[in-house]
Amino acid sequence: MLKVAPKELRENIARANGYLRRNEVTRALGAMSAALRQYAGVQLMRGPRAEMDIQICEFLNALTHHQAMQSLLDPTHSGKPRSIPYQQGKEAAIATVLEGLAKIMVNEAEEKVRREAEARLERKKSLIETGVQLLNDGQYAKGRAFLKRVAEEFSEEEGIRVQLGQIFAAAGQLAEAAEMYEESMEHEPRASAAYTGAVAAWTELREYERAENVYKAILRTFGGHPNTFGKMAKMYWDWRKRDKAEELAIRALQGDPDQPEANEVMQALSSRR
Template identity: 25%
Template sequence: MSAELTKARNQITQVNTFLKQGKPLPAVNALYEAVLTMLKAKLMKSERDEFSKLIEQAVYQLNNSKELRQLYPLIIPYAPGEEKALLERIRELLRELQANTVEEARDQMEQRGKRRAEGLAKARALLEEGQNEAACELLTALAREFPNDAPLRVEIADLLMQVELYKEAFPFLSEALEITPDQLHLYNRVGIVLRKLGQFELGEKYYMRAVNFAKEDPNLYFNLGRLYIDWQKFDKVERAAKLALKLNPDFEEAKKMLAFAQRKLGKQD
């Protein structure tokens, strides 16, 4: 038996395995590919008889799958020698299952979006009522439900920052950066939070990480300069402002920052 036929045989035996796992689409696809291989091959009578029995067993398993019957209530007919007709029926079944999979995925996305929006709205209402602890518990649970959703964590952090809960906002921004470390706007948010918390050294480290992704962004150096102002590191303020102006000579706010730093350093009258 050729490698292709051995593979086809294994695919047929996988049908029941997939069905037991609650995976009707891979089960039907496995039978489709196996029958297609059989039709293309030149089989001896003994091989054809063996495949017919295997296919008959797989079709029986599909017809008796409760989960598949809910998605496709029609019985799949098969008799040895009717593999071409079977292939057409399986192709039709695959189209139905694929359409159903897309619809299910769409429904799941809509439900997830609804839970997400409702959770944020409820947390916002709690924050407006001053119930900060309850809001934070809700937001933590919401983030846990969507473990790979960086934009959600940014929205959560923005909500908390609006009511000056900077300490509570920081972990969500940190998680968002772990998920999407190349998003420059997140570093700016982290920098703002850490500046508000007086954690200047940590804020500086985050900005230095951001430099790896945006060396040519004057706003990055300007925001770093704002952190240095609060830190009262005026020599570093001067350096940051000069870097911003080197990239954008018309950056008026950076010019003001440079003048301010130089006055503090006694470099201007």
């Protein structure tokens, strides 16, 4: 017969009550289940056993009336939840009950997450489809509003702004596409498709200064590459900045003598001399 309950048993009971007070019900159930299984194999003197029994009963009573347990213990909402009585010698059985409740709670939490994810996906799909349909119908302001709402509501989703940029570009809304791509550059600096899309949109709009800024961001983020220099050379040529076009074309050809845009620029320069 022990005069004092083992430390691990006392800590598990204290931990269970602490978790319950913090509304971490699943963890509380796990801690008390462990305590009860430990308790089943312990021989205590009457005084310390009475103390342990009181703490366990207090936990079970608090658990019964906890809001998170109402759907399980009071499914009819009668206001009188089923109790979980404590009986000496039945510790293992009560532990099994608590473990079962914990498993149900975990399953319900996972199911809730799944349902919320499905609803969220369905909402995103609906907003995008509505926005695209409005753009196709020529209701550009409304279509843009729906698609921008997607960017706001799903802002943390990886790749969402690139996807929206591609939708805007396909609908001929190039300014909105470019701005959406630039938002993606801010939020996902390594998303190369955002830079490519922004350059293409600004270039097609002949907004060369904004395209140049994107190219500079590409160089800062990814470093120089013959293809980047070649495409910059072509942009500067279209922008009628021939000195810059030649400078970038030479840089591109130093790294790749076959770089197509650079060769095109150099041929154009040669024909004008």
